[in-house]
Amino acid sequence: MIVRFLGQVDYQSTVAAMRAFTAARDADTCDELWLCEHPPTFTQGLSGKPEHLLSPGDIPVVASDRGGQVSYHGPGQVTAYPLVDLRRINIFVKEYVARLELAIVETLSSFGVDGIRVSGAPGVYVHSNVSRDPKIAAGSRKLEEELQRVAKIAALGIKVSRHCTYHGLSLNVAMDLRPFEHINPCGYVGLRTTSLQEVGVATDWSTVAERLADRLLSQLVVSSRSDATPAPA
Template sequence: MIVKTLGWVDYLPTLEAMRAFTAARDADTPDELWLCEHPPTFTQGIAGKPEHLLLPGDIPVVPTERGGQVTYHGPGQVTAYPLVDLRRLGIYVKEYVFRLETALIQTLDGYGVTGLRVAGAPGIYVRPADPGAHAAPAGPTDPANAFKGLAKIAALGIKINRHCSFHGLALNVAMDLEPFGRINPCGYEGLETTSLDKIGVFTDWPTAASRLAERLSAQLTP
C-alpha cells in the first residue's frame, strides 16, 4: 500500500481526486492510503436526513455518495482515505469495516485508550470517565441508550465502487468540538463526541497520522 500524506487540503478537491482515482484504477493499480486534515466541513452521506443538520452556520455542507449520515471534518482531526481493491484482498464490505475499526482500536490502544464498538453504529467510542478501562461497565446495559457513558472519537463512512473503496475514516486528535453540536453526529441525537486531548492524551497530528497509517496498512495488506 502506498501511503500519501496530503496534509492540509480542502475537502471537495480531495473528494474529486478520490473519485477520479477510483474510476481510473484497474486490477493492477496499487492500493493507496491518503492522510489529510480538512478545513471545517460538514459532509452528508447518501441517505443523510436534513433534520440532522441543526445549525451548520458558516460551515459548508458537502453532499457525498458515502454511507452514513452527517459528520464533521476539521482542524486537529486525522482523516484517512484507504483506496483499496477489496477483491484483491479477498474480503467483503462487512470485513472491511471490521478491519478499519480494528486499526482504530489498535491505534488508540497505543495511547493507552480502550476503543469500543457499538453494534449497528459504525465508528469507535471511548469512555470519557475512564478511557483506559478494559472492564465491561458495571450493571445491566440499557438497550434504549447504547451510548450511555460513551463518546465517539472516530467516525467511518465508506463507498464501494467496482469492489474498490473510497472515502474512509476520521480520528479526532485535538479538536474544537463545538461544530459537532451543530449536528446530530452520524444521525444520533445527543451523541457525545470527544478527541484524544479531551481525554488526557496529547499528541501531534503527524504522530497520530503515522500510527494510524501503520495499523491501516497492516490490516489492509494482502
Template sequence: MTDAPRAPRPPATLRWMGRVDYEPTLAAMRAFTEARTPDTPDEIWLCEHPPVYTQGQAGRPEHLLDAAGIPVVQTNRGGQVTYHGPGQVVAYPLIDLRALGIFVKEYVYRLEHAVLKTLEGFDITGHRVPGAPGIYVNLADPGGHAALTWPRPEPFQGLGKIAALGIKVSRNCTYHGVALNVDMDLKPFQGINPCGYASLQTVDLATLGVRTDWTTVAQRLGDRLVSHLG
C-alpha cells in the same frame, strides 16, 4: 497449461496530503477509483480538512441542526452527517477488496480494528457499538479494559464518539474512510446530530488527556491501516 500464479500485491502506499479542501479531495478519490485497473496499487491518503460538514448519501437534513456558516457538502458515502476540521486525522483507504480477498463487512471490521489498535497505543480503550459504525470511548474510564455489555437501554449513555467511519465501494474498490479526532475545536459537532444520533457526545484524544500531535497519530493510524489492509 495453467496460468502462472499472480505475484502478491505490494502493501498500500501511504500518501501524505496535509491540510486539503474536502471537495477537491473527494473528486480526486473518485477519479482514482474510476481510473484504476486490477493492477493499480492500493493507496491510503492521510489528510486533514478545513471546517466542513459532509452529508452521507442517505443523510437526513434534520440531523444538520445549525451549520453556523460552515460549508455543507453532499457526498456519496454511507452514513449521516459528520464534521471534519483541523486537528482530525482523516484516512482514505483506496483498496481493491477483490484483490485483497475480503468483503465489505470484513473491510469495515479491519478499519475499526486499526483505530482500536491506534488508540490502544495511547492507553485509550475504544469500543464498537452494534449498528453504529465508528469507535467510542467510555467517558468515565477511557483507559479501562472492561467490555461494554449488551443490550443497553441507552446505547450511547456514558460514551463519546472519537472516530467516525463512512465508506463507498465502487466496482469492489473503496474510497472515503475514517476520521479520528486528535485535538480539535469540538464545538461544530454541536451543530449536528453526529452520524444521525441526537445528543451523542463527540470527543478527541486531547479531551481524554492524551497529549500528542497530528503527525504522530496519523503515522500510527496509517501504519495500522497498511498492516490490516495488506
C-alpha cells in the same frame, strides 16, 4: 500500498481526486492510503436527513456520496482514505469495515486509550461519564443504552465502486469539538463526541497519522511503501 500524507486539503477536491483514481484504476493499480485533514466542513452522507443538521452557521455543508449521515471534518482531525481493491485482499465490505475499526482501536491502544465498538453504530467510541439527553435516536433500546455511556472519537463513512473503496474514516486528535454541537453526529440525537486531547492524550497530528497508517497497513496489505507526493489531481 502507497501511503500519501497530504496535509490540509479541501474536502471536495479530495473527493473528486478519489473518484477519478477509482474510476481509472485497473487490476494492476497499486492500492493507496491518503491521510489528511480538512478545513471546517460538514458532510452529509447518502443516508443523511436534513433534521440532523441543526445549525451549521458559516461552516459549509457538502453533499457526499459516502455512506452514513452527517459528520464534521476540521483541523486537528486525522482523516484516512484507503483506496483498496477488496478483491485483492479477498474480503467483503462487512469485514473491511471491521478491519478499519480494529485499526482505530489499535491506534488508540498505542496511546493507552481503550476504544469501544458498538454493534449497530459504526465507528469507535470511548467510555464517558458525562450524562446527557437520553433521547438518543437509535434502532433499539439496547443501542440507546450503549450510546448513552460512550463518546464518539472516530467516525466511518465509506464508498465501494466496482469492489474498490474510497472515502474512509476520521479520528479526532486535538480539535475544536464545538461544531459537533451543531449536528446530530451520525444521526444520533445527543451523541457526544470527544478527542484524544479531551481524554488526556498529549500528542500531535503527525504522530497519530503515522500510527494510524501503520495499523491500517497491517489490516489491509502484506507489503507497502510510503510516498509523500501529492495525490492525483
